[in-house]
Amino acid sequence: MTALDLRPLPPITWEKLPADFTLPDDPVDNNLQPLLAAALRESLELAGLIVESALIASNFGLCATVGDKTIVKAPDWVYVQSVQSLPEGTIRRSYTPHVEGDVPTVVMEFISEAEGGEYSINPHFPYGKWYFYERILQVPLYAIFHPKTGELDLYRLVNGQYEQQLANENNRYWLEEIGLFLGVWPGKKAEMTAFWLRWWDQSGSLLLWGGERVEQERQRAERLAERLRMLGVDLEELS
Secondary structure, three states: OOOOOOOOOOOEEOOOOOOOOOOOOOOOOOOHHHHHHHHHHHHHHHOOOOOOOOEEEOOOEEEEEEOOEEEEEOOOEEEEOOEOOOOOOOOOOEEOOOOOEOOOOEEEEEOOOOOOOOOOOOOOOOOOHHHHHHHHHOOOEEEEEEOOOOEEEEEEEEOOEEEEOOOOOOOOEEEOOOOEEEEEEEEEEOOEEEEEEEEEOOOOOEOOOHHHHHHHHHHHHHHHHHHHHHOOOOHHHHO
16 A cells, blocks of 8 residues: 555534435446355344444445534445444434444445445545545544455554454454454355355354355255154154
8 A cells, every 4th residue: 555644634523414415326336246245244143243333334424524614435345343323214314423323343345347436545535445534533443345356354453543354264354353264265145155154253264145044944854854764754744
């Protein structure tokens, strides 16, 4: 990365967006991006690892006011450990740290064919994504994933600057704040063969998707049925 511009920023304030604020409506770059984001959430949810106070979203506006300008960036995936609850029936349109809850724990960007500024350290309005996450929001973890090649880079905020982290021997990254490993898994989901981002627990066990859990149960039932047949049990009579 190019050396970070450490010149002082204008004052940063944290204000909720007004109800009539027009959010960016940029389309996702391809149909894989929303599937990647949904798959990350799915395995966390099935493992019972999403607490009620957490916010997990994709292509969702994170906000800050720098000087007199409102800045909104929408990462491909964001995880916030604790946010304030909204009145029942209210839909969250955006998220402003400090006034609505914690600073995001991790943001992720999925690189498209045409790079969209994920590595940009532009220190001037409207600010590059890297600069926004690092200097303005100060997000502890920033992941950049290249779906086409399966490359994943993880950066941790250290003394105000992102430092690239080293993967372990299995090419996975330990996210202490979440208590899970993040890595790349090549395979098929939703009728699409691709590189997917997956979670592993501390023991190295993969957090399964719904379809994988169903298949696991099917295989377990088949093994049980086979053992019963070997013991001479007539399964048709039992049914």
